[in-house]
Amino acid sequence: MPEGHTIHRLAQDYAAAFRGTSPRVTSPQGKFSDAAALLDGAELTRTDAHGKHLFLGFRDTDWVHIHLGLFGKVAFGPASAPPPTDTVRLRLANTAAHVDLRGPTTCALITGSEKQAVHDRLGPDPLRADADPREAYRRISRSRTSIAALLMDQKVVAGVGNVYRAEVLFRHGIDPYRAGRDITPAQWDAIWADLVALMREGVRTNRIDTVRPEHTPEAMGRPPRVDDHGGEVYVYRRANQPCHLCGGEIRTAGLAARNLFWCPGCQTP
């Protein structure tokens, strides 16, 4: 589920369902029980997102810091909340809705200054108004590390995950192993602008679609294909299949414990 677009969408959805209300706060699974008791009945005043980090603001000073990790999931439902299963870390419930959080790597009650510390260690987020892409380029342009690894480094850019990384590099014809220092300013500007557009669209639709209109299955007369993650893509999880553009075989390789996908025909070193 979770790349940055998912988290920003969740910030919106939590706000839409709970902002201005004082929900019951529980932790059926138990790992968040003490904090839940402190927040129970407090007003949810605001929400925020930076990269893959989600923040729920209660009262004036309390924040719940949530990171879904690889497995975390959030499920919204109506007020008639079913009995929670024993994996629900955090449940909010008001008179109109409930929401369950399962499997997060982080769910912690923090202060405003602790929240600020999280912002401080994250790079610019294409989905945030305060993002400065030059901050990212400063690191990228000085690095011998591959652009694929840099895009996944949350200190460099916040919110890009394995799908957006693979897809944006394909869309710009850049081989994932190219060193950061070999990315030109113009290339970075184009990548950033593309990330902003793709991820905004991702927030809107709640899925990752990266295929340009002229390359959709309908436009190219090939059978529709949607990845398990729910969107249509050029290379992500398409190892050994033909590239939509050049017909060459999509390749895959491990990079820093994640699977990388690219088209050697379309992406130049």
Added chain:
DNA sequence: AGCTCATGGCGAG
């Protein structure tokens, strides 16, 4: 029932 894999990230060595 058990294995593998997944859109993340951390700390140890």
Added chain:
DNA sequence: TCGCCCTGAGCTG
């Protein structure tokens, strides 16, 4: 670079 944490789906028997 590896092992580990969080969970669930989709296989394999």
